[in-house]
Amino acid sequence: MQDLTLDVFPGEVFGFLGPNGAGKSTTIRMMLGAIRPTSGRVQIFGDDAADVRRAHRHLAYVPADVALWPRLTGAEILELLARTGPGVDVAYRTELVGRFGLDLDRRAGTYSTGNRQKVALVAAFATRAPLLVLDEPTSGLDPLMEQVFRAAVVEARDRGQAVFLSSHLLGEVQAVCDRVAILREGRLAEVAQMAELRRLRRTEVVVSYVESPPDLAGVAGVQGAEDLGSGRLRFFLSGAPGPALRALGGFGVTGVEMREPSLEEIFLDYYGRGV
Amino acid sequence: MATATGATTREPGARVGSTSRAGRRARTGLAVRQIRRGALIVLVVTAGMPAVVAGQYRTTFAGVLDGPALHALATNPAIRTLFGPPSALDDAGGFTVWRTGTPLAVLVGVWAVVTTTRLLRGDEESGRWALLLAGPLRLSDLVARIIYVLAGAVVIVGAAVGAALIVAGTSPSGAVFFGAGLALVGVGFVALAALTAQLWDSRAAATSASAGILVATLLVRMVGDGVQGLSWLQWVTPFGLLAAVRPYAGDEVLPLLGLMVAPVVLGVAALVVAARRDVDHGLFGSRGRHGPRRWLLGSVVGFVVRRGVRSWVAWAAGVFAYFLLLGLLAGSVTAFLADNERFADLASAAGFDELGSVPGYAATMFALLGLPAGVFTAARIAEVVEDERTRRSVLLMATPVSRGHILRAHAGVALLGAVGLLAVAGLAMWTGARAVGAGLGVADAVGGAVATSPIVLLCLGTAVLATGWSPQVVLSVGSLPAVGGFLWQVIAQSTGAPGWVVEVSPFAHLAAVPAEGPDWASAAVMGSIAVVSCAIGTVGYVRRDLAH
Structure with a gap:
């Protein structure tokens, strides 16, 4: 990790992106004081991250892969974390347990990956800590629970909590984040507003044709058309697809493949691979 | 436990001839690697102790013990309780077996229990078996392979003890009987721990159950040796049976046969349970629901x-x-x-x-x-x-x-x-x-x-x-x-x-x-x-x- 400076503000959902090995988890572990920076310092609301008794009063954390004490039930683990943690809204916690459909009377050893993640999510969202650090928190959740999670993130933001969300899921980031940072090879590549990213979003389209390549010059929303050879043409589409599809209809097109680029690709595409 | 019936839910994986053999060989190699260091330490200690004691007997005690002294020792209940019934104390091998037999059997037994539950339940509990069992290897095959490897390790330890006693100059037949008895005690505890690892779904519970039985049989042995009228108890504990072999004194075959009962019965039981249970489950365990205990x-x-x-x-x-x-x-x-x-x-x-x-x-x-x-x-x-x-x-x-x-x-x-x-x-x-x-x-x-x-x-x-x-x-x-x-x-x-x-x-x-x-x-x-x-x-x- 080098030269990383990030500011996250109250009432903001901050997305944290990057390819595997970019240093996302390392950053989070430094924020938690589990590892130390070789130089420089990490501060959480002005407290040194290594001084966890102070720094951890300001935060709650959900790891990517939640491990729990197998003999304790979900309720017992929530109790332990509430009593040692930075304070909990018990009524809201009960509500969250209901929304996530979590069975608290089972021992953690019998929980699936998703259920273990729910325990950690309920414990984190129920705190009134000003910062929630979530490291790929929904990898084990089904789509319905993903919706419950997004609602909880929005509620936390509306309460004025800052949410630091490391995620690979484009939809999730687009749905809840206000700003996004991307990390490459241990360096911060860029920080951008979500609205700005939406403008950058382009769909990659590859069409197969039989005779001559479709001529898409001047068609609205089409950029960067390129003949890939062996009867395939690629272009990027932004905005509504209607004009491009109508234009393609006039040619002998035998197939259309459309691919949504990942947020990282959009980012890197826009800011250049050489960052 | 899955409620679906029939063989399809019980054992993951189909078997494919040569691949299956290769998988089993690979698993055997892995198990050997997981235990070799601990086994080596146990081997050095168990083979070294009797060799040292036998050598020392020759230089210090030989000739000191006469008939009346031996009789007094052999009949004293306290001595029998602590060290087991002495026999052939006038022989370097007999003295060594009396002095080191129980501690060595406990050491081998404890190592067998701890290692067996680590390999047979610890690895499964931590999810390391998920990949192995995704291949053409059935749960019961895997359990059997690991039992064989552990039993083999214990037999090698027993053989090393026998060899060390022969090298130390004691009678070869007594050395063989003691080494065999020690190995059988160890194999018995491997089988016991293998069974508890199938019955309980956590390594801690399986280890506690096996170790509890080990300690209980040791105490029963002590009571059986110390209290007149209860001497039959030695036939129901591995430590008592090991003493009853009377290496260097009688070299009894019957107790050795008795020591084979536990490994066979417990080992077969372990394999039967392994073939019937689901992966990551035991027959008993912490599956129940209960309200919070705060x-x-x-x-x-x-x-x-x-x-x-x-x-x-x-x-x-x-x-x-x-x-x-x-x-x-x-x-x-x-x-x-x-x-x-x-x-x-x-x-x-x-x-x-x-x-x-x-x-x-x-x-x-x-x-x-x-x-x-x-x-x-x-x-x-x-x-x-x-x-x-x-x-x-x-x-x-x-x-x-x-x-x-x-x-x-x-x-x-x-x-x-x-x-x-x-x-x-x-x-x-x-x-x-x-x-x-x-x-x-x-x-x-x-x-x-x-x-x-x-x-x-x-x-x-x-x-x-x-x-x-x-x-x-x-x-x-x-x-x-x-x-x-x-x-x-x-x-x-x-x-x-x-x-x-x-x-x-x-x-x-x-x-x-x-x-x-x-x-x-x-x-x-x-x-x-x-x-x-x-x-x-x-x-x-x-x-x-x-x-x-």
Whole structure:
């Protein structure tokens, strides 16, 4: 990790992106004081991250892969974390347990990956800590629970909590984040507003044709058309697809493949691979 | 447990001829690699001890024991209880087997239990089997392979013991019978632990069940040897059967056959259960639902206490039973040694001075306490690193609780628990001695037990030190002052090593309380070493990067 400076503000959902090995988890572990920076310092609301008794009063954390004490039930683990943690809204916690459909009377050893993640999510969202650090928190959740999670993130933001969300899921980031940072090879590549990213979003389209390549010059929303050879043409589409599809209809097109680029690709595409 | 019926849900994977064989070979190789280091240590100790003792017998004891002395020894219930019934003490091999047979069988048994449950339940519990079982390998095949590897390791240990005794110059047939008996005891405990690993769904529960049975059979053996009319009990315990083989005296075949019953029955039972159960499940276990039990969840210290209570109760029960028995024997051992000077001399030469008086006897027996109390302490500290390795403590570490506080909580609770074990042992010895009218005051008994606490402190210090600087080896480094120190002292004394060699062991610096006053100076030195180790270890733990 080098030269990383990030500011996250109250009432903001901050997305944290990057390819595997970019240093996302390392950053989070430094924020938690589990590892130390070789130089420089990490501060959480002005407290040194290594001084966890102070720094951890300001935060709650959900790891990517939640491990729990197998003999304790979900309720017992929530109790332990509430009593040692930075304070909990018990009524809201009960509500969250209901929304996530979590069975608290089972021992953690019998929980699936998703259920273990729910325990950690309920414990984190129920705190009134000003910062929630979530490291790929929904990898084990089904789509319905993903919706419950997004609602909880929005509620936390509306309460004025800052949410630091490391995620690979484009939809999730687009749905809840206000700003996004991307990390490459241990360096911060860029920080951008979500609205700005939406403008950058382009769909990659590859069409197969039989005779001559479709001529898409001047068609609205089409950029960067390129003949890939062996009867395939690629272009990027932004905005509504209607004009491009109508234009393609006039040619002998035998197939259309459309691919949504990942947020990282959009980012890197826009800011250049050489960052 | 899946409720669907039929073979389809029971065992994952279809079998494909050659691939399956290759998979099994690979699994065998993996199991061999997982146990070879521990097996080598057990082999060196089990083969080395009898060789040393047999060699020493020739130089020291040979010719000292005559007929009446042997008769007195063989018929004394206390001696029979502690060391098993002696036979062929006039022979180097017979003496060696009597002196080392039970400790070696316990060592091999404990290693077999701990290693078997680690491979057969620990690996499954931690999810490491998921990939293996995705291949063309059935659960029961995997279990069988690992049982064969472990049984093979134990047989090699038995063969090494036999070979060492032959090399030491004892009769080959006696050596073969003892080696075979020891190997069969070990295979029996492999089979027992394999079965408990199928029955329970957690490694801790499977290990506790097997270890509990091991301790219970040891106590039954002691009672059976000590109480007239109950001698038939030796036929139902592996330790009794091993003694009944009477190597160098009778070389009995029937007890050896008896020792084969347990491995076959338990091993088959383990495979039957393995073929019928689901992966990640046991027949019993922690599957039930229950409402929250919130006791002691309010603080880190409370939580550490709560997690340790079960194991403490198990340790305390074992320690209580053993020292109660020792207390009950106090009168008859001391009377025996008072009546038989020759044995008093021999006991003294073997490092057991002062056995002739009740306080001296109590002090000698209390020195053994360093072993369970020290290992208990190291095991409690090792939990800090185990929590880190399994990532269980990640959520707790994210709360405003410092690492130093977590380590201190474990250290304090471990120390309290260990001193509690010492007190339990003192009270047990007092209770037993009082029941038989041997003069031992409660303060003397508890004081004598607590006088071994420097060993506990050293174990605590080294365990904390390892937690900070070498977290992979907390349990072994933490147990070193107790287990290593004890073995060092026994071997050094048995071989007549010079004084400074003996004094490397912390056990050499324990005063024989209550026969004599406590050695405050030595205790202060050992306590200071422990405090410094704890401080350095805590600094290392607070400063180092966490594993996850």
